[in-house]
Amino acid sequence: MSDYENANGSDELSLPRATVHKLIQEMMPKDITCARETRDLLIDCCNEFIHLVASEANEVCEKEAKKTIAAEHVLTALKALGFEGYLDEVQDAYEDHRKQQSRDRDKRNARFDSGLTEEESLRQQEQLFAQARMQLESQQLLQQQVQEQPHQHDQQTQEGTNP
Known part of the structure; x- marks a missing residue:
């Protein structure tokens, strides 16, 4: 059961x-x-x-x-x-429930409230995107240089042995 x-x-x-x-x-x-x-x-x-x-x-x-x-x-x-005898206790339980819900809602909202205006938040977000883009581009450039370096070394070695 x-x-x-x-x-x-x-x-x-x-x-x-x-x-x-x-x-x-x-x-x-x-x-x-x-x-x-x-x-x-x-x-x-x-x-x-x-x-x-x-x-x-x-x-x-x-x-x-x-x-x-x-x-x-x-x-x-x-x-x-x-059942009037239950009214006070039920009302108290309901008020406690509402207070707890309010505290929980405030906790959830506090995580998202940075104190910035929407414009400031958007500006900050754009800056973070720009920084991330620059880091990605520099990593890609570095990878490209590392990949080309052995190729250049091979060419120099071949040129040095073939006078």
């Missing part, structure tokens, strides 16, 4: 069994174990909860004539389903 199949073995997407098992172990006291059937039941309940919230969020989204479910739709769905 795949890690993403539900407890009934169907191909419907499910939460990863290993992740749920780890969460159960972290939440329960060390001296208590959780039977496999209980874990499977918890996974089924979690899946049902996710489907319920997603379905309600989709309805909220459609009522607003939107095509993408946003966090606000999920919050509205939780409230409509009577």
Whole structure:
């Protein structure tokens, strides 16, 4: 059975069994174990909860004539389903997620932000291309001279032996 199949073995997407098992172990006291059937039941309940919230969020989204479910739709769905007790925690998790995304985006953008204007960047790029072109041409010239040198040496040797 795949890690993403539900407890009934169907191909419907499910939460990863290993992740749920780890969460159960972290939440329960060390001296208590959780039977496999209980874990499977918890996974089924979690899946049902996710489907319920997603379905309600989709309805909220459609009522607003939107095509993408946003966090606000999920919050509205939780409230409509009577899960107001989760709103603060979900809102906090969403804010943490947005902050992390912003930090990640800033890190990615910092790699590309040189502090130069576009014109300065283009000028600098042209200079680098010119330098690379000069290096390539000088290497080609040097190779050509090295290839001609033995040929010239052979000619001089032949001229010296044939007076």
